[in-house]
Amino acid sequence: MMYAIHWFRRDLRVATNPALAKSRARTGGKVLGLFCVDPQIVSRPDTGIDRFAFVLESVAALREELRTAGGDLLVLPGTPEEAFGRIFSECARHGSARPAIVSFNRDYEPFARDRDTRLTRLLEQENGVEVVTDRDHLVFEPGEITPQSGDGHYRVFSPFEKRWRAVFAEQRHRVPDRADNPGGRTPGIRFTWSDLPGTGRELQRHDVIDTTRDSVQPRVRVTLPPAGRVAAHRRLSEFLAGPIASYDEARDIPAVDGTSRLSIYLKVGSLTTAEIIAALDSPDRETARPGRAPGPQAPGIERFLTELIWREFYYHILYHQPRVEHEPFLTRYWRLQWDDDESRFDAWKAGLTGFPIVDAGMRQLKATGWMHNRVRMIVASFLTKDLHIDWRRGEAYFMDRLLDGDLAANNGGWQWAASTGCDPQPYFRIFNPERQSRRFDPDGEYIARWVPELAALDKKSRHAPPEDARPNGYPAPIVDHARERKVALERYRAIV
Ligand SMILES: Cc1cc2nc3c(=O)[nH]c(=O)nc-3n(C[C@H](O)[C@H](O)[C@H](O)COP(=O)(O)OP(=O)(O)OC[C@H]3O[C@@H](n4cnc5c(N)ncnc54)[C@H](O)[C@@H]3O)c2cc1C
The missing domain is CATH 1.10.579.10 (DNA Cyclobutane Dipyrimidine Photolyase, subunit A, domain 3)
Known part of the structure; x- marks a missing residue:
């Protein structure tokens, strides 16, 4: 039986998930979801308890989304090496097939890049599993927005933004596609752990991470906003229905609720920049797009886009200069x-x-x-x-x-x-x-x-x-x- 495992990391949603869409297409929808509660991440000094709790709540929302779609999510404690090791040994013990494909969306942080290189080697070379990846949380990946001189990467925001917008203008029509399931033909997910005889039950027993709000909340220091895709889209709709129109002015006034508050959802991937751009691009929101008269919301939209480009800029910097994690850029x-x-x-x-x-x-x-x-x-x-x-x-x-x-x-x-x-x-x-x-x-x-x-x-x-x-x-x-x-x-x- 050919099936895939999609390893969720910072892409906690089912719809418009590029690497997941690929493995759905390749396996006719036989994809199992996996999330690892990795102690190497949990114990990092920069993992705050509140953010971690929000991630777990987002994972719980993702599981519901997957279950509704006909699939399931296994939440395993341990490093990804340990999690995949456990999955493979359970498969061997029960004579079940291993996944033919493992998919995940790319990440650009130094820790994640090292981990993904190691994992890819382990999966492909040592276990004969095909690894399928895709872009997700950036519209343009490092290496795609480069000075036309071909000389390395941008170090200053304005030329980066200018180039980003130029490339975007050329490829604009493709950006929403990237976020979407190609042509809407991606098969629905119709595979759960119990479809793997014996193996499924064993793995479920290891599924010890309780991601419910009751288990997470007691240690948390703040009230968490609602997690998950529905909440992220609700927030996006609220923002587009009102504040975006005056965003260029109101974004600097802290007493006003004038910004999107989407950063938290972008961080866990309940929503992506490509999806936001697709929503901004809807016909009733005319931007200063060539050949079209700008609508009344245009200044707000353009400024908002600039902020999203800042987000991409800093990712490009971190990718090209990973040393900045620990030292001054200058x-x-x-x-x-x-x-x-x-x-x-x-x-x-x-x-x-x-x-x-x-x-x-x-x-x-x-x-x-x-x-x-x-x-x-x-x-x-x-x-x-x-x-x-x-x-x-x-x-x-x-x-x-x-x-x-x-x-x-x-x-x-x-x-x-x-x-x-x-x-x-x-x-x-x-x-x-x-x-x-x-x-x-x-x-x-x-x-x-x-x-x-x-x-x-x-x-x-x-x-x-x-x-x-x-x-x-x-x-x-x-x-x-x-x-x-x-x-x-x-x-x-x-x-x-
Ligand atoms: C010292 C400092 C630390 C910051 N730490 C973070 C952080 O840990 N995580 C984080 O997402 N942002 C950080 N920012 C950037 C910015 O403050 C937040 O992205 C923004 O306040 C989030 O609120 P919002 O979603 O309502 O933003 P909006 O104004 O609605 O902006 C939309 C989106 O654009 C992006 N964005 C906006 N401003 C910036 C910026 N200056 N740099 C990069 N991306 C931006 C964010 O993804 C944001 O969600 C930091 C800024 C400063 C000055």
């Missing part, structure tokens, strides 16, 4: 001097720095597992340029707390703020937290929401509470911004 900044002031770092994490916009952001992160992009930039700048604390410590804290924590974007965002990255914020442009606050949260609404002890102050005082109006318990600023700005400039200048 290597000269290895020599930058950082301070190890634990009490300041603790104040930053707790949202008790005495800088209201910084504190509001850090409290939003702690309470919800998400922080508005503008405020991510402010708090990251504050940590690195006002407190002079190494960006890697901030990056790690974000990975611990963020539900959308994603190596490429997080590393890119932190290195941008610390001015150590590719195409970074120039080191001499240092955010003034109070000025940022007055500009992007003019009425102090966001501050009042997350630092409620400041809500009673008049709107203009919320940005920098005067000493005599400072509520009990709210700290005085832990540093003098003007002074620390000079210190930062001296340290960066010493290197440049």
